[in-house]
Amino acid sequence: DGGITQSPKYLFRKEGQNVTLSCEQNLNHDAMYWYRQDPGQGLRLIYYSQIVNDFQKGDIAEGYSVSREKKESFPLTVTSAQKNPTAFYLCASSFIAGVSTGELFFGEGSRLTVL
Amino acid sequence: EDKVVQSPLSLVVHEGDTVTLNCSYEVTNFRSLLWYKQEKKAPTFLFMLTSSGIEKKSGRLSSILDKKELFSILNITATQTGDSAIYLCAVTTAGNKLTFGGGTRVLVKP
Numbered sequence: 001d002g003g004i005t006q007s008p009k010y011l012f013r014k015e016g017q018n019v020t021l022s023c024e025q026n027l028n029h030d031a032m033y034w035y036r037q038d039p040g041q042g043l044r045l046i047y048y049s050q051i052v053n054d055f056q057k058g059d060i061a062e063g064y065s066v067s068r069e070k071k072e073s074f075p076l077t078v079t080s081a082q083k084n085p086t087a088f089y090l091c092a093s094s095f096i097a098g099v100s101t102g103e104l105f106f107g108e109g110s111r112l113t114v115l
Numbered sequence: 116e117d118k119v120v121q122s123p124l125s126l127v128v129h130e131g132d133t134v135t136l137n138c139s140y141e142v143t144n145f146r147s148l149l150w151y152k153q154e155k156k157a158p159t160f161l162f163m164l165t166s167s168g169i170e171k172k173s174g175r176l177s178s179i180l181d182k183k184e185l186f187s188i189l190n191i192t193a194t195q196t197g198d199s200a201i202y203l204c205a206v207t208t209a210g211n212k213l214t215f216g217g218g219t220r221v222l223v224k225p
Binding site for chain 2: 033040042050059090099103107108
C-alpha cells in the first residue's frame with residue numbers, strides 16, 4: 001500500500017540529546033514537509049523540500065536540521081539547540097502540482113517528549 | 116514572513132447550531148487556500164479555494180474566499196458531535212510553501 005510512514009510514534013529523550021525522526025513515502029512525491037504542532041494549536045512549518053538534495057527553512061527552523069538524500073526520505077533531527085522540543089511532529093508529502101490543490105498526504109505523526 | 120491567522124481559537128456549540136470559522140492571511144505570491152479537519156492525528160482535506168466569491172460546498176460544510184480582503188470563512192450548519200475537531204486553514208504560495216494557521220478547536224455538545 002502506498003503511503004507516508006513516520007517513526008517512531010512516541011519518543012522520549014533527555015535534555016541535551018539529539019534525536020532523529022524518520023519520514024518515508026512510497027508515493028513518488030516530490031515535495032515533503034515537516035510541521036510541529038503544540039497542544040491545541042495549529043501546524044508550524046519547520047522545513048520543506050521540493051527536490052532531492054534541496055530544502056528550505058520554514059518559520060521555526062532553529063534547532064532543527066533535515067536532509068533529503070533520497071526522494072522517499074526526509075528525516076528531521078531535533079538538536080539540543082531546540083529550546084522546547086516537546087511536541088507532536090507531522091510529516092507530509094505531495095506531488096509538486098498537488099500542493100496547491102491540497103492533495104497533501106500526512107503521516108500519523110511522532111510525539112516527542114523531552115524529560 | 117507569511118502569516119495565516121484563524122479565529123476564534125476555540126468554540127463550544129450544541130448540536131444543530133451553525134458555526135463560522137475565520138481565516139485571514141498575509142502572504143507573498145498567493146496560490147490557494149486550503150481547509151483541513153484534524154480529529155486525532157493526521158489532518159484530512161476539506162476544501163481548496165483559489166477564486167474569490169465562489170462557494171465550495173460539501174454536505175453541511177461550505178467555504179468561500181475573498182482575495183481582496185484576504186480572508187476565508189468555513190461554515191458548518193446543523194452541527195453534529197462528529198464535527199468536533201481542530202479546523203486548520205492553510206495557504207500555499209509560490210515555491211510550494213504551505214503555511215498553516217493556528218487552528219480553531221470546535222467542540223459540539225449533544
